[in-house]
Amino acid sequence: xxxLTPRRIAGICxxxxxxxxxxxxxxxQVGAYxxxxxxxxxxxxxxxxxxxxxxxxxxRLIVFGLRLPRIALGILVGAALSVSGASFQALLxxxxxxxYVLGVSSGAALGAILALAWLPHTAWAMQGLAFLGALAxxxxxxxxxxxxxxxDSTTLLLAGIITASFLSAIIxxxxxxxxGRDLRGMAFWLMGDLATPPAISLGFLFVILLIAIGAxxxxxxxxxxxxxxxxxxxxxxxxxxxxxxxxxxxxxxxTGLAVSVSGAIGYVGLxxxxxxxxxxxxxxxxxxxxxxxxxxxxxxxxxxxARTIVAPTELPVGAMTAxxxxxxxxxxxxxxxx
Amino acid sequence: MTREVIDETxxxxxxxxxxxxxxxxxxxxxEIIYALGAQNRLVGVSNYxxxxxxxxxxxxxxxxMNPNLEAIxxxxxxxxxxxxxxxYETADELARLGIAVYGxxxxxxxxxxxxxxxxxxxxxxxxxxxxxxxxxxxxxxxxKSKLAGVPPARVLFVVWQDPLTSLGAHTFIADALRFADAxxxxxxxxxxxxxxxxxxxxxxxxxxxxxSGHFGDANSRAQRLAELRSEAGWRELxxxxxxxxxxxxxxxxxxxxxxxxxxxxLARQLHPNAFAQTPQPRASARxxxxxxxxxxxxxxxxxxxxxxxxxxR
Amino acid sequence: MSTPGMAASDAGHDMxxxxxxxxxxxxVEQASYAYSASDRDAPDFTLGPVTFSARQREIVGIVGPNxxxxxxxxxxxxxxxxGLSGRVELDGTPPGQLPLRERAQRIALVHxxxxxxxxxxxxxxxLQGRYPYGRRLRFESPxxxxxxxxxxxxxxxxxxxxxxxxxxxxxxxxxVILARALAQQxxxxxxDEPTRSLDIGGKVELMRRLRRLAEENRYTVVVVTHxxxxxxxxxxSIVLLQRGKCLASGKPADVYRRELLEQAFETALDVETNAxxxxxxxxxxxxxxxxxxxxxxxxxxxxxx
Numbered sequence: 032x033x034x035l036t037p038r039r040i041a042g043i044c045x046x047x048x049x050x051x052x053x054x055x056x057x058x059x060q061v062g063a064y065x066x067x068x069x070x071x072x073x074x075x076x077x078x079x080x081x082x083x084x085x086x087x088x089x090x091r092l093i094v095f096g097l098r099l100p101r102i103a104l105g106i107l108v109g110a111a112l113s114v115s116g117a118s119f120q121a122l123l124x125x126x127x128x129x130x131y132v133l134g135v136s137s138g139a140a141l142g143a144i145l146a147l148a149w150l151p152h153t154a155w156a157m158q159g160l161a162f163l164g165a166l167a168x169x170x171x172x173x174x175x176x177x178x179x180x181x182x183d184s185t186t187l188l189l190a191g192i193i194t195a196s197f198l199s200a201i202i203x204x205x206x207x208x209x210x211g212r213d214l215r216g217m218a219f220w221l222m223g224d225l226a227t228p229p230a231i232s233l234g235f236l237f238v239i240l241l242i243a244i245g246a247x248x249x250x251x252x253x254x255x256x257x258x259x260x261x262x263x264x265x266x267x268x269x270x271x272x273x274x275x276x277x278x279x280x281x282x283x284x285x286t287g288l289a290v291s292v293s294g295a296i297g298y299v300g301l302x303x304x305x306x307x308x309x310x311x312x313x314x315x316x317x318x319x320x321x322x323x324x325x326x327x328x329x330x331x332x333x334x335x336x337a338r339t340i341v342a343p344t345e346l347p348v349g350a351m352t353a354x355x356x357x358x359x360x361x362x363x364x365x366x367x368x369x
Numbered sequence: 370m371t372r373e374v375i376d377e378t379x380x381x382x383x384x385x386x387x388x389x390x391x392x393x394x395x396x397x398x399x400e401i402i403y404a405l406g407a408q409n410r411l412v413g414v415s416n417y418x419x420x421x422x423x424x425x426x427x428x429x430x431x432x433x434m435n436p437n438l439e440a441i442x443x444x445x446x447x448x449x450x451x452x453x454x455x456x457y458e459t460a461d462e463l464a465r466l467g468i469a470v471y472g473x474x475x476x477x478x479x480x481x482x483x484x485x486x487x488x489x490x491x492x493x494x495x496x497x498x499x500x501x502x503x504x505x506x507x508x509x510x511x512x513k514s515k516l517a518g519v520p521p522a523r524v525l526f527v528v529w530q531d532p533l534t535s536l537g538a539h540t541f542i543a544d545a546l547r548f549a550d551a552x553x554x555x556x557x558x559x560x561x562x563x564x565x566x567x568x569x570x571x572x573x574x575x576x577x578x579x580x581s582g583h584f585g586d587a588n589s590r591a592q593r594l595a596e597l598r599s600e601a602g603w604r605e606l607x608x609x610x611x612x613x614x615x616x617x618x619x620x621x622x623x624x625x626x627x628x629x630x631x632x633x634x635l636a637r638q639l640h641p642n643a644f645a646q647t648p649q650p651r652a653s654a655r656x657x658x659x660x661x662x663x664x665x666x667x668x669x670x671x672x673x674x675x676x677x678x679x680x681x682r
Numbered sequence: 683m684s685t686p687g688m689a690a691s692d693a694g695h696d697m698x699x700x701x702x703x704x705x706x707x708x709x710v711e712q713a714s715y716a717y718s719a720s721d722r723d724a725p726d727f728t729l730g731p732v733t734f735s736a737r738q739r740e741i742v743g744i745v746g747p748n749x750x751x752x753x754x755x756x757x758x759x760x761x762x763x764x765g766l767s768g769r770v771e772l773d774g775t776p777p778g779q780l781p782l783r784e785r786a787q788r789i790a791l792v793h794x795x796x797x798x799x800x801x802x803x804x805x806x807x808x809l810q811g812r813y814p815y816g817r818r819l820r821f822e823s824p825x826x827x828x829x830x831x832x833x834x835x836x837x838x839x840x841x842x843x844x845x846x847x848x849x850x851x852x853x854x855x856x857x858v859i860l861a862r863a864l865a866q867q868x869x870x871x872x873x874d875e876p877t878r879s880l881d882i883g884g885k886v887e888l889m890r891r892l893r894r895l896a897e898e899n900r901y902t903v904v905v906v907t908h909x910x911x912x913x914x915x916x917x918x919s920i921v922l923l924q925r926g927k928c929l930a931s932g933k934p935a936d937v938y939r940r941e942l943l944e945q946a947f948e949t950a951l952d953v954e955t956n957a958x959x960x961x962x963x964x965x966x967x968x969x970x971x972x973x974x975x976x977x978x979x980x981x982x983x984x985x986x987x
Contacts, residue, residue: 034822063440096466137806225641227458258799268786268814313800343431
């Protein structure tokens with residue numbers, strides 16, 4: 032018997048963090064314009080201490096203007112999607128749940144396409160309206176997903192799927208009526224794309240990320256119990272309605288955040304929690320942080336591969352996660368998520 | 370030292386006085402640069418920039434829709450030319466990184482000629498631009514006089530065969546058709562209307578026109594005609610029975626000098642009598658790969674959007 | 683006490699009582715409950731009034747035909763639902779009024795089987811019984827681990843410590859579920875038809891175990907069961923329900939009377955006495971007997987065998 036201790040969790044996070052660090056360093060130096068690791072380090076150090084002028088302009092532009100923001104965005108999105116996926120798997124008691132199963136991404140997609148139709152060349156429009164669409168969907172599915180006043184897993188799942196289908200129908204209608212030229216951006220949005228920087232500061236987004244993940248983390252013991260049965264958890268003292276509300280809102284917010292800035296990147300939210308379970312067990316006190324870092328690694332790596340494998344052509348990161356994710360999914364399926 | 374110009378999308382662009390390094394993000398722009406004789410200043414071109422053949426040797430910076438920003442930055446351009454196929458996000462990103470982005474967006478044949486002049490001004494090749502445009506105008510003028518008095522041909526321009534898609538009156542191609550003394554039989558408000566074969570039968574066009582990336586193959590027209598003659602519905606059309614099928618270069622949708630070639634090809638095929646005396650110019654053995662046709666198809670591929678939406682749950 | 687930390691001493695109840703006295707712990711007095719699917723006046727189902735009580739180390743069996751309200755009564759005792767009238771008190775406090783965690787520290791409901799989504803190890807599962815103690819996001823202390831191990835030992839499942847829950851047999855799984863309830867260190871242990879899927883050997887073993895646990899850990903145990911005879915043999919008191927009404931409550935010998943049982947179960951039954959002095963219920967007249975008039979649905983047999 033080896034009960035979980037904060038030390039063990041810290042150790043796992045440190046190990047995963049080290050992997051993330053390696054991935055970040057790797058990502059910073061590869062690209063159409065390769066920069067040696069030492070130069071990268073030098074550039075980062077100079078940037079950190081403010082000696083901007085001593086960095087060659089191309090290096091500065093590429094490292095700080097292009098690669099670092101993109102990698103940071105990938106980390107943000109990867110962490111958000113993985114934690115959201117793990118949370119929904121517990122909330123809905125369904126191992127196939129992913130961040131998009133409750134319709135949030137469809138709502139965001141609708142927002143995005145409306146932005147393309149009504150405010151075509153406005154910088155913040157697509158991301159802003161996508162986020163609003165996500166929020167609206169979160170609220171709608173919440174009210175549809177209740178039974179006897181509190182969130183019920185099956186009802187929630189059905190409400191989410193129906194809402195997603197309904198929104199998809201509206202999106203399809205808009206696609207046929209909005210002019211073809213304006214819709215080009217939509218294809219990238221739907222495939223997942225980290226090239227466009229977020230409209231709000233990345234730092235602010237990270238703060239929201241940490242708050243949402245933190246809120247979910249406080250319920251991780253509760254989630255462990257809920258996974259053995261809701262009735263059982265209730266009789267062990269878990270405040271089920273409260274836990275469900277906190278998890279639903281926080282996880283949906285994470286999805287909305289990720290999807291607004293990067294489009295719908297698939298497979299990450301579904302698979303990373305399962306991989307982490309295989310490595311570290313099903314205890315959510317370790318699964319939440321492990322999924323967050325694991326997701327960050329996955330998306331950052333996938334994006335780096337996507338932009339370098341067939342350079343100068345850039346593949347959308349969603350294509351990469353699908354290409355790697357589908358075989359992993361099949362493998363997990365055969366092992367039945369054990 | 371910089372000077373400020375306003376590009377065709379209304380954006381204010383700060384250009385250096387001497388533009389030494391040019392990057393183009395669309396094949397038609399590459400073609401224009403070559404026509405202006407400025408190719409030795411070209412330091413980066415988009416994928417699919419295969420005409421003229423020398424362009425194949427230029428460094429690639431990625432697909433027009435999703436170019437590799439790093440590669441562009443690494444090329445240290447003084448100006449980046451973008452066209453309608455490029456996304457606004459790309460232009461915004463480059464501008465944010467402090468790179469001068471010049472946008473072109475012609476909607477008509479005249480607009481294309483004006484674009485060539487604007488680009489010439491922007492990169493400091495105004496004189497060459499003037500002579501190129503003058504030459505193109507002269508060819509169009511010659512065409513016009515040859516076709517004076519000839520009644521316009523009623524054509525169905527087939528953008529895509531299945532689903533059968535033609536073009537609306539305000540498209541680029543519709544404008545090009547007019548210069549070849551042709552009118553589209555389809556009247557629609559949308560840019561790419563889908564029509565049924567029944568409708569085509571009712572409209573009964575004189576000619577069917579196809580655009581092909583393999584124009585230049587001697588057999589392309591014969592092949593197309595043979596295919597149509599074997600298909601139900603199509604083979605009943607007057608145009609097919611009489612062999613009135615025209616195949617022209619897919620440059621008809623590209624704002625570049627090759628557009629004029631395409632218009633001339635069309636005019637010859639639609640009004641052969643007017644050209645009885647004039648010898649055919651050598652068919653430029655251009656095998657422009659799928660880009661332009663793909664460009665059309667991408668604009669239209671609603672189906673792929675629909676599928677992608679269904680997957681993006 | 684041989685096992686450290688067990689029994690009610692942690693909860694602080696009964697310290698003053700000591701082991702000499704044995705006051706009433708569970709008190710149910712004229713408790714009733716009504717359930718209606720809609721807000722119409724006539725309720726679909728009424729339970730009660732029910733009256734009985736139990737002390738430490740006592741086992742109460744709730745018996746009766748199907749849909750007689752046995753599970754509803756259990757839910758009343760667990761505090762899951764609130765009664766309409768009367769009172770239910772555990773050491774003087776109505777369970778429904780306790781905050782959730784405190785309630786879980788005093789009352790443990792043993793479920794029949796667990797439907798785990800992801801495979802847990804047995805010790806992880808049993809450790810979850812410690813959730814009601816400590817902060818919400820907590821990590822288990824060595825004391826918790828010891829308690830969990832003891833709980834498993836008490837159900838004879840210590841060897842299963844490192845096994846995965848989905849690898850256990852039905853009987854093993856039930857013991858582990860029971861162990862988790864024990865890890866809660868409750869005062870009141872509630873079980874809903876725990877012998878349903880066990881063979882006769884398993885049923886007897888469970889009854890013996892409940893008896894032993896009630897003794898050693900001073901639980902008050904309430905068991906809903908269909909096993910009339912085992913209940914009579916092992917339990918201290920019986921509550922007999924029929925269609926929501928409490929027909930009788932008290933010692934098995936007092937409750938198992940032929941008229942009451944036949945009324946409750948609408949079958950011809952006989953009551954005999956065991957060597958132990960406990961009642962035993964059998965079929966009256968054997969397998970060939972005709973159905974009694976009290977069973978209106980029985981087919982009329984033409985002619986006799």
